Amino acid sequence: MAGSRGKRGGSTLAEVANAAGVSKMTASRVLRNTSGSTEETRDRVMREVRRLGYVPNRIAAAFGSDQISTLVGVCVPRLKSDLFGSVLDSINQTLSNFGYQTMIGTHEQSPEAEEAWLRAILAWRPAGVILSGHTHTRGTIEILRAQSIPVVEVWNLNTSPLDISVGFNHFDCGHEMGRFVLSKGHQNIAYVGAEAGAAGMGKVRQEGFKAALSDSGKDFVTEEVLVDRPNFYAGFYGTENVLNRISKVDAIYYQDDTMAVGGLFYCKSKGLKAAGDVGIAGWGGMEIASVLPERLTTTTVTTQALGKTAAESLVARIRGEPVQDITVAATRLVPGNTV
Amino acid sequence: MAGSRGKRGGSTLAEVANAAGVSKMTASRVLRNTSGSTEETRDRVMREVRRLGYVPNRIAAAFGSDQISTLVGVCVPRLKSDLFGSVLDSINQTLSNFGYQTMIGTHEQSPEAEEAWLRAILAWRPAGVILSGHTHTRGTIEILRAQSIPVVEVWNLNTSPLDISVGFNHFDCGHEMGRFVLSKGHQNIAYVGAEAGAAGMGKVRQEGFKAALSDSGKDFVTEEVLVDRPNFYAGFYGTENVLNRISKVDAIYYQDDTMAVGGLFYCKSKGLKAAGDVGIAGWGGMEIASVLPERLTTTTVTTQALGKTAAESLVARIRGEPVQDITVAATRLVPGNTV
DNA sequence: AGAATAAATGTTACCGGTAACTCAACTCAT
DNA sequence: ATGAGTTGAGTTACCGGTAACATTTATTCT
Structure with a gap:
């Protein structure tokens, strides 16, 4: 597939800009809806985007600008679980609505596995991470501190959280x-x-x-x-x-x-x-x-609410908006008739 | 947090190399275990890596080299499901063992949602994607063709798959x-x-x-x-x-x-x-x-086997190794006593 | 109308790695 | 001892976007 340094599929922003007869920067601005552009310029660029099937390259974007990526890492004990599945579903939905991508991992209740996952994920410079382990290794804590990255601990309520905690009591x-x-x-x-x-x-x-x-x-x-x-x-x-x-x-x-x-x-x-x-x-x-x-x-x-709150808190922290450090997710004893 | 273009947390490869008194390239080679390096050079670099808490930047790496990223997109109907949860768990495990990161999405049986997810994910230039929708929009199919990216369709057996199919009959x-x-x-x-x-x-x-x-x-x-x-x-x-x-x-x-x-x-x-x-x-x-x-x-x-096979097939295709296009995952009728 | 202001677009430099190439030092056979 | 082969390390250019700044064009005001 093409020579050593050839690119794979799609076309680049430069190609789009060229075809539209504008500069790369103008095309970039049109695609990001930043500042005003003429109706006409906008149309010309968008037409070429469609014609060439241009797919923006977020890797380049995340790299080039200092802007933090839109990746969020989420690590849960396991995926085959109604409760965690529901939380993860909710987290993913919410993050997705805010334009973030979810990268998952599982730790099976092993703090070491969580740390290993974290190290791998941090290499992608995520905007934030959501952890569900109730204890963390010393390494995990040190890394998170060093990277000063937003962290939400979910599931268990941590009264002295690393950053933010959303959980059940x-x-x-x-x-x-x-x-x-x-x-x-x-x-x-x-x-x-x-x-x-x-x-x-x-x-x-x-x-x-x-x-x-x-x-x-x-x-x-x-x-x-x-x-x-x-x-x-x-x-x-x-x-x-x-x-x-x-x-x-x-x-x-x-x-x-x-x-x-x-x-x-x-x-x-x-x-x-x-x-x-x-x-x-x-x-x-x-x-x-x-x-x-x-x-x-x-x-x-309330697993749905837990996930939603966790994701929203993380996004708020990423955006530098004020966030509640500790949120208790609701639980309710339902008497039933088996006791 | 630093000025407009300041970087966030960790140090860069250049800083490590500098501290170790070698060139960026040498440090890069040591970290990737490519070609030989002197025992002594290796030690000097690794010592600085540890001292500075260097975390490699995969975004830069994926961007700089033509090498395709180690991201894999996986889109399932929903996460709150024992069966899909199990498949996803298995996929994630396997991919993780091969050094890939899983980016998830859900489509809730909507082909349009699948396409929307795909468009977002492709911007990250994944090495491959795993889909579970049984029908795809025209757009989905066109995009995948255009990007010529490895695709595994799971869950349902597709006898004329886009690329690879692993599923139940x-x-x-x-x-x-x-x-x-x-x-x-x-x-x-x-x-x-x-x-x-x-x-x-x-x-x-x-x-x-x-x-x-x-x-x-x-x-x-x-x-x-x-x-x-x-x-x-x-x-x-x-x-x-x-x-x-x-x-x-x-x-x-x-x-x-x-x-x-x-x-x-x-x-x-x-x-x-x-x-x-x-x-x-x-x-x-x-x-x-x-x-x-x-x-x-x-x-x-056999959800576990399905997930494992799907992930393995995708990795093989990514690496250019021979792969079976269609794999039927095992199912077995268990008589029980309710019929 | 001409200057002051605002809006749209263009230029340049750079992010942090890696491929490809070049160069220096060392090994070995003749 | 000299040239060919080998190996470790350095140089250069570049990936595809975007921030910051410079420039042109359109608009408003006196």
């Missing part, structure tokens, strides 16, 4: 649910979660719940954290383990709704009734709950 | 399931789907199933395609509609497993037994099926 979610479950008279409460690799925010909700138990002089009668990703099967299996180990368990707090639904199915398979025999509480407000015969007791979370 | 999935459902003696079969905007590949599976019915001189007794995204509730609601309309329906083919599960729950709520009263067949092999008391009759699909 996981501790409070757990604490509130703990009080609720206790208020329903449950005595022997267990926790079932799943963490592959480093702990995510489920751990914090667990601690919040534990604090509520502690306020009543109690504690979890047992805790089961599988080495797995939170999914239906982990919930099913974790529940089996817990109930086999300590039969008096009369309520279980799950890391999230998928696991809670798994647990619910386990109970059903054993003829145990939710709430009556075993209270079941989840987190996340996932969709499946809406068609279960039971209304799952859970905490619904 | 949705028609065959439907056809196979149709034959299976018929073989179980069901007579009055309905279809329940959901399409927000343009039709996705569910439509093709529906046609495959229809063809199987046609082979036996039959047709769907009714078809219900809601204007919604495929989810549990749409399955629940669609089933209600279908059964209320035509009570003799004794089997339903669903657009996917989430909808089938929704339908299953509707049936349960009405005291109808799956298989016995109403046969239920889904598609996708989604996780929830694994904890249902029933084993859902469905077609499992």
Whole structure:
């Protein structure tokens, strides 16, 4: 494909300008809608743009001007997840509306993976980054400081954020649910979660719940954290383990709704009734709950709003507009009838 | 933050080279491991790289050399989806291993949205793109031709692809399931789907199933395609509609497993037994099926393999290595006991 | 009408890397 | 010891836009 230094596909701005009989600069101005241009000049340039199929080269633009690129890096734990998927979708939508491109990465709850991703992404001189890890390596923090690049930490609420934090108060979610479950008279409460690799925010909700138990002089009668990703099967299996180990368990707090639904199915398979025999509480407000015969007791979370706010905050910071450093995204305990 | 043309964070290659007492070019070569350099030169450069916290500027690199960038654009219908999430995850992993960065976009089954995304992405001169739309606008096709950029179409199998196609044979999935459902003696079969905007590949599976019915001189007794995204509730609601309309329906083919599960729950709520009263067949092999008391009759699909193959094929094409133009990703009908 | 002002367009230099080429130093065979 | 071959390092030009400044053309005002 062309010689060593030949260009690939499209034509250049110079070619467009030449064909339109104007200078490169004029063509550039027309394309960016900066300052006034004559109706006629504008038309001439645009005609050639269409005729030649000119595609602007943002790499050259980002490079040539000091103007920061329109790339934004977003790193989430994983993509195969309703909740993170929803957040990412929302972030991407919003950024896209503001003219930014999203570059993704996944860290699977590994701070080192997050750092590796960050190093690779920074080479593209992004306008900003959105992180979702709850802990960062020393390296990550140093790099971000050195580059003085806008950063939004999402998902978990960080009260002393690197820059901006938009997240749920996981501790409070757990604490509130703990009080609720206790208020329903449950005595022997267990926790079932799943963490592959480093702990995510489920751990914090667990601690919040534990604090509520502690306020009543109690504690979890047992805790089961599988080495797995939170999914239906982990919930099913974790529940089996817990109930086999300590039969008096009369309520279980799950890391999230998928696991809670798994647990619910386990109970059903054993003829145990939710709430009556075993209270079941989840987190996340996932969709499946809406068609279960039971209304799952859970905490619904506003993933869309979270993503939107995160993206908007980042854009505002990039543009130098005033931004709220810490935003708590809404969560709401939905009683249901499984507790 | 510095004057009009001042640079933001890090130092430049020239600064590193200067500090190390070598030329820019030598430093560049050391960093890229090209040709030999003395152990000593290498050390001197790397020491300065670390000391100055130098982050290479890929924008400048991509711009300066004719070498195509390491960006790859990937456009999926939506991010909040287990199946697409899994594909995207797999694509991203694989590309990342090969040193590529993934830039995402969503099209929500709108060919126009796909084209708009493509135009924006091409401005970054990506090394290649991965599309998942089953139809493309004329504009999309023209642009891709003009840019002569590697393209992989995923998800649906395109027998005359723009470039490379890696996908499932949705028609065959439907056809196979149709034959299976018929073989179980069901007579009055309905279809329940959901399409927000343009039709996705569910439509093709529906046609495959229809063809199987046609082979036996039959047709769907009714078809219900809601204007919604495929989810549990749409399955629940669609089933209600279908059964209320035509009570003799004794089997339903669903657009996917989430909808089938929704339908299953509707049936349960009405005291109808799956298989016995109403046969239920889904598609996708989604996780929830694994904890249902029933084993859902469905077609499992290899999303991970699909993503991996798509990414690998794209990389091979980018590198000019031989590639298989069309790859059929595996699907398997899992009988279960709901039909 | 001619000067003052505003608007549209042109010129020049540069962003930070890398390809292609040139040059210097060192190795080795005759 | 001398010339050919090899290897490490330096020079130069350039990628395709855009900021800053210079210049021309159109408009307004006295």
